[in-house]
Amino acid sequence: MFGGNRTMLNKIDRLEKRSTELARQVRDLNLENASIKEENKDLRFENEESINLLQEIADRAFTCPLDSEKIVLNKIKELVRDYQSEN
Numbered sequence: 001m002f003g004g005n006r007t008m009l010n011k012i013d014r015l016e017k018r019s020t021e022l023a024r025q026v027r028d029l030n031l032e033n034a035s036i037k038e039e040n041k042d043l044r045f046e047n048e049e050s051i052n053l054l055q056e057i058a059d060r061a062f063t064c065p066l067d068s069e070k071i072v073l074n075k076i077k078e079l080v081r082d083y084q085s086e087n
Contacts, residue, residue: 053083 061072
C-alpha cells in the first residue's frame with residue numbers, strides 16, 4: 001500500500017520538476033523574444049532612415065539641372081557623411 005503512494009509521490013515530484021524546468025524555459029524564451037523584438041525595431045528604424053536618405057539623394061539628383069553634376073555629387077557626399085556621423 002505504501003509502495004503505491006511512494007510511486008505516486010515520485011511521479012508528482014518528477015512532474016513538478018518538469019513543470020519548473022518548462023517555466024524557466026518559457027521565461028528565457030520570453031526574455032529572448034523581447035530582446036529580438038527590440039533589435040528588430042532598431043533595424044526597421046535604420047532601414048527606414050536608409051530609405052529616406054536614398055529618396056532624398058534621388059530627389060536631389062533628378063531635380064538638379066544636368067550641368068550641376070558636381071553640386072549633386074557634393075550633396076550626396078554630404079548626406080552620406082551626415083548619415084555616417086549619426087550611426
